[in-house]
Amino acid sequence: LSPAARFQLKIGVYCVLCLAASALAVPLCLLRHGGRTVRNMRIIKNIVKNFKYIYGLRFEATGLENFQIEEPCVIVSNHQSILDMIGLMEILPDNCVQIGKKELLYMGPVGLIMYLGGVVFINRKSTSNAKTVMAQVAQTMLDENVKVWVYPEGTRNGNGDLLPFKKGAFHLAIQAQVPVIPVVYSSFSSFYNPAKKLFTSGKIRVEVLQPIETKGLKAEDVTDLTERCYCTMRETFFRLSGMANEANSSGQGPQQ
Numbered sequence: 001l002s003p004a005a006r007f008q009l010k011i012g013v014y015c016v017l018c019l020a021a022s023a024l025a026v027p028l029c030l031l032r033h034g035g036r037t038v039r040n041m042r043i044i045k046n047i048v049k050n051f052k053y054i055y056g057l058r059f060e061a062t063g064l065e066n067f068q069i070e071e072p073c074v075i076v077s078n079h080q081s082i083l084d085m086i087g088l089m090e091i092l093p094d095n096c097v098q099i100g101k102k103e104l105l106y107m108g109p110v111g112l113i114m115y116l117g118g119v120v121f122i123n124r125k126s127t128s129n130a131k132t133v134m135a136q137v138a139q140t141m142l143d144e145n146v147k148v149w150v151y152p153e154g155t156r157n158g159n160g161d162l163l164p165f166k167k168g169a170f171h172l173a174i175q176a177q178v179p180v181i182p183v184v185y186s187s188f189s190s191f192y193n194p195a196k197k198l199f200t201s202g203k204i205r206v207e208v209l210q211p212i213e214t215k216g217l218k219a220e221d222v223t224d225l226t227e228r229c230y231c232t233m234r235e236t237f238f239r240l241s242g243m244a245n246e247a248n249s250s251g252q253g254p255q256q
């Protein structure tokens with residue numbers, strides 16, 4: 001097999017695996033909990049945690065104790081690829097739902113299992129819709145003590161740096177007055193690169209950083225909170241990925 005065909009095959013297997021595992025998990029979730037609830041995430045997690053063995057991925061996680069807080073929180077992490085779902089389930093704390101784009105709902109059994117797991121779907125093309133949904137989430141997380149996982153880059157990005165952060169996650173944290181917990185995954189580029197048709201086994205470092213408190217912060221502090229979080233996560237990303245620290249710019253976004 002050529003490297004390109006091998007790459008396509010591995011991705012194809014991943015898609016089939018996700019579809020098949022979802023089709024298996026749907027009846028399990030329905031029998032166990034009867035419908036849409038975050039408690040289904042435990043079932044999904046226990047299944048997905050085995051995917052890493054198929055691809056020879058190893059995870060080395062530190063800072064997991066930072067998830068041990070009583071109150072809800074907003075977890076923000078970097079987003080490199082569809083493989084992030086494996087890294088997500090590797091460390092996902094209990095009672096935690098993710099924010100996802102609504103297009104994911106239409107992936108057959110995969111959409112259904114996300115729905116059953118309590119994933120909150122937003123329409124990224126409509127800021128007002130996204131804001132309304134996020135405001136409801138702020139209330140729900142307090143009422144039901146759930147954590148919310150957001151990818152603040154808003155899209156996948158595997159180019160070896162972080163995209164500038166969108167502000168939704170930070171509005172959410174300030175509205176609910178709950179801490180932000182940053183989570184950083186090291187770069188996949190040494191073992192996974194679609195442009196180079198590279199997909200081998202590899203090790204991923206994950207660090208759960210200390211909670212950043214938002215008590216007393218107001219809407220006008222969102223930009224500052226976003227930027228602080230971005231800088232900390234970018235530094236951590238370069239450190240975990242073994243790259244020279246390029247994060248000496250003061251603001252968000254790639255340096256000119």
Ligand SMILES: CCCCCC/C=C\CCCCCCCCCC(=O)SCCNC(=O)CCNC(=O)[C@H](O)C(C)(C)COP(=O)(O)OP(=O)(O)OC[C@H]1O[C@@H](n2cnc3c(N)ncnc32)[C@H](O)[C@@H]1OP(=O)(O)O
Nearest residue numbers: 018021022025100101127130131134154166167168169171
């Ligand atoms: C069993 C086997 C199973 C196998 C398969 C299993 C599968 C799954 C299991 C479950 C796993 C689920 C995994 C799901 C992963 C999903 C990943 C994704 O889909 S990532 C993409 C979607 N997520 C996001 O986009 C989140 C990040 N985006 C944001 O936070 C954005 O801010 C937004 C979407 C809320 C809005 O974006 P946009 O319209 O582009 O607007 P902005 O530029 O961000 O903001 C415009 C101005 O509005 C202000 N703003 C933003 N939000 C708010 C708010 N909530 N309240 C008030 N104001 C807000 C913002 O500040 C901007 O104003 P400015 O003046 O510029 O500051």
Ligand SMILES: CCCCCCCC/C=C\CCCCCCCC(=O)OC[C@@H](O)COP(=O)(O)O
Nearest residue numbers: 015018019081082085106107108110154155156
């Ligand atoms: C009957 C319909 C069949 C549809 C077949 C689709 C098969 C797809 C199967 C498995 C794919 C695995 C999905 C795992 C979930 C990962 C979520 C994810 O990473 O979404 C990407 C999104 O965050 C960002 O989107 P963009 O980078 O902006 O784009």
